[in-house]
Amino acid sequence: MTNVALVQFKPRKGDYAANLAALGAIFAQLRAAPTDLIVLPEAALTGYFLEGAVYELALGAPAFAADLNRIWRDGGGGTVDVVCGFFENDGGTFYNSALYVRLGPTEPQIVHVHRKLFLPTYGVFDEERFHTRGRKLGVFSSAFGPSAILICEDAWHAITSTVAALKGARLIIVPSASPGRGLSAGRELENVVQWKSKLANIAEEHGVYVLYAGLTGFEGGKGFSGSTCALSPRGEMIAEAPALGECVLRVVLDEAEVDVARSMLPLLGDLQSALPDLWFDPELPLPRGIREAVES
Amino acid sequence: MIPEIVAPRYDPAAALAIDGPTTAAWLEGFLRDELIGRRNITRAVLGLSGGIDSAVVAYLCARALGPQNVHAIRMPYRTSSPDSLNDAQTVIDALGINAKTIEISDAVDGYLRVAPDADGRRRGNVMARMRMLVLFDQSARLGALPIGTGNKTERLMGYFTWHADDTPPVNPIGDLFKTQVWALARYLGVPVAVIDKPPSADLEANQTDEGDLGITYAKADQILHLILSGYRDANIVDRGFAPDDVALVRRRVDTTHWKRHLPTTALVSATAINEFYLRPVDY
Numbered sequence: 001m002t003n004v005a006l007v008q009f010k011p012r013k014g015d016y017a018a019n020l021a022a023l024g025a026i027f028a029q030l031r032a033a034p035t036d037l038i039v040l041p042e043a044a045l046t047g048y049f050l051e052g053a054v055y056e057l058a059l060g061a062p063a064f065a066a067d068l069n070r071i072w073r074d075g076g077g078g079t080v081d082v083v084c085g086f087f088e089n090d091g092g093t094f095y096n097s098a099l100y101v102r103l104g105p106t107e108p109q110i111v112h113v114h115r116k117l118f119l120p121t122y123g124v125f126d127e128e129r130f131h132t133r134g135r136k137l138g139v140f141s142s143a144f145g146p147s148a149i150l151i152c153e154d155a156w157h158a159i160t161s162t163v164a165a166l167k168g169a170r171l172i173i174v175p176s177a178s179p180g181r182g183l184s185a186g187r188e189l190e191n192v193v194q195w196k197s198k199l200a201n202i203a204e205e206h207g208v209y210v211l212y213a214g215l216t217g218f219e220g221g222k223g224f225s226g227s228t229c230a231l232s233p234r235g236e237m238i239a240e241a242p243a244l245g246e247c248v249l250r251v252v253l254d255e256a257e258v259d260v261a262r263s264m265l266p267l268l269g270d271l272q273s274a275l276p277d278l279w280f281d282p283e284l285p286l287p288r289g290i291r292e293a294v295e296s
Numbered sequence: 297m298i299p300e301i302v303a304p305r306y307d308p309a310a311a312l313a314i315d316g317p318t319t320a321a322w323l324e325g326f327l328r329d330e331l332i333g334r335r336n337i338t339r340a341v342l343g344l345s346g347g348i349d350s351a352v353v354a355y356l357c358a359r360a361l362g363p364q365n366v367h368a369i370r371m372p373y374r375t376s377s378p379d380s381l382n383d384a385q386t387v388i389d390a391l392g393i394n395a396k397t398i399e400i401s402d403a404v405d406g407y408l409r410v411a412p413d414a415d416g417r418r419r420g421n422v423m424a425r426m427r428m429l430v431l432f433d434q435s436a437r438l439g440a441l442p443i444g445t446g447n448k449t450e451r452l453m454g455y456f457t458w459h460a461d462d463t464p465p466v467n468p469i470g471d472l473f474k475t476q477v478w479a480l481a482r483y484l485g486v487p488v489a490v491i492d493k494p495p496s497a498d499l500e501a502n503q504t505d506e507g508d509l510g511i512t513y514a515k516a517d518q519i520l521h522l523i524l525s526g527y528r529d530a531n532i533v534d535r536g537f538a539p540d541d542v543a544l545v546r547r548r549v550d551t552t553h554w555k556r557h558l559p560t561t562a563l564v565s566a567t568a569i570n571e572f573y574l575r576p577v578d579y
Contacts, residue, residue: 013334013578051574180322183314183476189322218329220578223322244325 002144003034006249008228008241010217013047016057020045024071026248027080033250035080036143041175041215041228042085042096042152048177049219050087054130058089061113065101069108079104081111081143083213085151085175087131088115096131098149098175100142112140114149118157124179124222139167144209144253147171152178156198165206165268166275170233170258172208174199177215180225180243192227192243204235207262209253216244233261306535308518314476316483320356323468327360330466331441334578339440342464343431344368344387344395345498346380348490349469350445351387352477355484356468357443358391366393367438371427374401380498386487396434400426420499424457431464441466449474452520453509453545454552462555473517509548511541519545 007026011019023045030038042048046057059067064086072080081102088097096116102109115134119127137160139148148164148171155161155174164172182190195212203210209232216226229240230251241247262268280286331337340357344350350368357366370384381397388395404426408414414422435442444467450456451470469477474495481491495505495513506512519542522532532542554560558570567573 013576049576050579051576053575053579183319183322184311186315187318189318217333218326220576221326221330223326223329244321 002036002253002255004037004039004144004211004230004251004253005030005035006039006211006213006228006230006241006251007041007044008214008216008226008245008247008249009040009044010246011043011045011047011215013219014050014053014057016045020067020071023068024074027072028075030080030248031076031078037081038083039173039175039211039213040082040084041213041224042098042177043087044085044175044215046087047219048215048224049222051126051130054087054094055089058087058094060089061097061099061110064088064099065108065110068099068101069103072103073105077105083149083173083175085177088113094131095134096127096151097134098151098173100140100147100149100173111142112138112149114138114151116151116154117160118153120153137163137167139164139169142171142173144171145255147173149173149175152176155202158201161202161206161208162271165208166272169206170208170255171253172202172206172210174210174212176212178225178227179222188227189225189243192225195225195227196229196237196240199229199231200235200237203231203233204261204265206268207233207258207265209233209258211251214241216246233258234265308521308535309514311521312473312475312517314472314479316480319472319476319480320359320484323356324360327357327443327466327468331361335441337439337441339365339367339438340443341367341369341431341435341438341440342443342445343427344370344384345445346370346377346383346387346490347495347498348477348481348486349447351383351486351490352481352484353443353445353469354387354391354393355481355486358393359484363392364394365440366391367434367440368393368395369431369434370395370397371400371430372397373404373423374399375501376498377496377501379493383487383490383493387490390485390487398430398434400430403429416500420497421457421460423499424460428460428463443467444470446470447474447477448472449513449517449520450505451556452524452552453516453548454555455505455509455548456555458555473520474513475517511544515541516545520549523549 068082083098083100085098088095098114100112102111117134119131119133121128139146146168148169150160161172178191180189185193199210199212212229214226214228215224225243226241227243228249230238232238239249239251241249340361342350342353344354354368368388372381404423431442442464444464446456446461447469448471456462496503519537529542533539563571
């Protein structure tokens with residue numbers, strides 16, 4: 001069993017030190033119950049819409065891990081795993097990233113850094129103006145088991161969760177910052193309805209747990225629609241938060257549920273056998289070299 | 297014969313439907329975050345005209361901040377309709393918010409004495425800008441943030457005085473079409489008399505918005521929604537709208553983009569503000 005705390009966080013725009021301190025208080029709160037994994041949203045400690053200020057607030061992954069480790073250590077002993085979105089500065093190249101780090105009494109252990117693959121640059125979004133896109137979707141060993149991180153739009157593309165599941169992921173973690181919009185869908189914003197539909201599809205199709213941590217609060221009129229939630233490998237909603245307001249969502253993940261879900265709906269196994277026929281279709285826009293190899 | 301199932305046709309009114317509770321909760325959250333969270337200001341001040349837009353904003357502010365923290369300023373000119381003052385009073389009474397009436401006649405007429413040839417449009421602009429001057433001064437007096445009351449329809453149609461109605465730093469209804477403001481007003485419980493009366497800028501006698509614009513808000517909103525969604529005029533006509541109405545709305549939008557921007561600044565460097573040097577408004 002893995003005890004997870006999803007944190008629906010509302011940063012103070014651009015005030016990294018204040019947000020880090022606020023997270024320290026949340027860490028202290030989380031120590032009151034067993035916690036193996038803490039999940040925070042995209043750009044959690046800076047705010048999302050930074051434009052050129054990305055270059056002022058981006059950090060290297062080791063420095064960010066050290067800051068998280070310090071506030072965890074300041075609250076007491078023990079270890080915990082944390083996923084947190086941040087703007088990454090890798091030697092002058094900037095990414096919208098999420099860090100998976102193991103915090104404890106000594107040095108932090110960086111387990112994985114996912115760099116956002118799909119940078120929305122349309123409408124209200126302007127990510128590729130300020131960030132470079134990631135090039136790799138990795139599966140790593142989390143507190144739960146084989147896992148992958150997809151940041152926000154990454155999860156809107158069916159192929160990303162498919163690739164993650166094919167590479168062995170049994171848990172998909174989605175840090176997100178989704179500006180709320182659309183008022184005609186009833187008691188939920190339209191983008192929240194869309195998110196829940198997509199997350200349920202990911203969980204059910206691949207038999208994976210899905211953890212979604214959403215940013216909340218307003219940035220210059222654009223309100224992030226929170227709605228942090230967890231879905232079972234059968235696509236069922238386990239727990240969900242409202243759109244507005246900070247909160248912690250506690251869920252327990254049971255490793256056995258993945259096997260049970262996959263045995264009842266073996267779509268992932270079916271895909272593994274059908275995949276070569278689909279993947280090596282010469283009509284697909286395959287990269288140069290692969291196409292020649294397939295055709296030969 | 298087997299049964300046929302026919303998909304519903306495009307319903308332009310349904311496309312603009314809003315959920316009252318969701319909308320109100322979202323906009324209240326916006327006001328609290330913008331005032332208290334971002335600026336540490338607990339009080340709001342707004343011009344209360346007696347019309348639907350400022351009434352809805354007063355209701356949202358009262359719900360978000362508490363009625364004791366909302367200050368409504370009525371700013372009549374000597375030709376303003378007495379009904380406007382009375383309708384504003386019903387909103388003040390219903391909400392229990394603070395209220396003050398400041399006549400702008402002397403200030404407006406003081407300027408117009410040196411501009412006696414000003415036509416109705418110029419006089420209306422002077423009144424609108426005088427109201428904004430008063431509102432910002434009252435903001436300083438009260439330690440309260442001015443709240444905007446312009447809706448999306450008038451913003452898109454350019455139906456407002458530049459650097460007057462659009463100046464408050466925070467506006468909760470600027471992304472709601474007029475018909476959506478009406479729907480929200482009904483959910484919030486705005487007095488029926490305020491909801492049902494013909495919208496008017498009340499800058500001249502017997503003036504109505506729809507008379508000025510040459511189209512009803514219901515039609516304008518539906519056409520605007522389609523234009524903003526990316527449809528071409530021919531596509532919009534295909535959905536049942538009159539070509540003249542589509543052309544009127546398109547012309548108003550296309551000739552007023554400048555009113556929705558800050559002044560144009562000559563770019564001469566690689567660090568031009570808001571061109572190269574990009575920082576969000578709340579940074």
